[in-house]
Amino acid sequence: MSHAGLSAGVLHPSLFAEPVRDANISFEFFPPKTPKMEETLWQSIKKLEPLDPAFVSVTYGAGGSTRERTHRTVKRIVEETSLVTAAHLTCVGASRDEVNDVIRQYKDDGVNHIVALRGDAPEGVDCYTPHPDGYVNAEDLVKGIRDIGDFEISVAAYPEKHPDSPTLAADLENLKRKVDAGATRAITQLFFEPDVYFRFLDHCQSYGIDVPIVPGVLPVTTGAMLRTFVANxxxxxxxxxxxxxxxxxxxxxxxxxxxxxIAAEQVRKLYAGGVRDFHFYTANRADLTFAICHMLGHRPPAGTPGE
Known part of the structure; x- marks a missing residue:
């Protein structure tokens, strides 16, 4: 079925007629760098936990200190909350053995969902180069994770193609390889027009990509934030x-x-087109994401503290 006819257009009141109660939501956080940021993160986690997300994920960057912060954050969420937790993992700056050790550690910690990413080049480096003894790309990483355990594996999708890809076709071929390697879900990078997502779904179907393609939703509050995410x-x-x-x-x-x-309207239009899974990039701030979910009718149970 083609979805490309659903235009961003103007706000349609009919989209707000019923609450979006049958949608599945998930949230992304990043590991804190300072005690103050850690306090903010945990306040956000506690505020969003009663919304009963399908899972939450924690991002991961190149370098040992970032890896340690990610692992520490993931472990604490697993131990101190009821949330199903997914750990991001990249190929950047680590050998295959080092990455495999991280995968096994997550398995020992009870983490059964990994978001497998190639990763971006370290700061100051123009382009991504695989570690000489490491995984080459996300497809290779997915295969490695599959060899170690029966994980749920999410990968990234780019509705307007990855900046490093020469064409959308090349990007779709890459996504197909990741799925064929064992990925069970793709989560999109941000986009702002529902038509962009629905056209991308049509392209994925034409390439035989049959896993769920979950739209990533980012509430943008500043021009600087917008420029940063768009550049990436x-x-x-x-x-x-x-x-x-x-x-x-x-x-x-x-x-x-x-x-x-804006974000709530975007979700409503995607929902009207049949989408039932949404991944929110929280930037470790709960208020905006909580407000969007509230407007959509996705709310904590009555009597939840703070309600």
């Missing part, structure tokens, strides 16, 4: 989105309200 994933920023934040540089609370409304 190649997403197109529509003119209407930039205009929505014009004149709000000194009005952070208004920016947050606008960001929440």
């Amino acid at each position: 994933c190649g997403a197109n920023v529509p003119a209407w989105l930039s205009e929505m934040f014009d004149g709000l540089d000194d009005r952070p609370e208004t920016r947050k309200m606008v960001a929440a409304a």
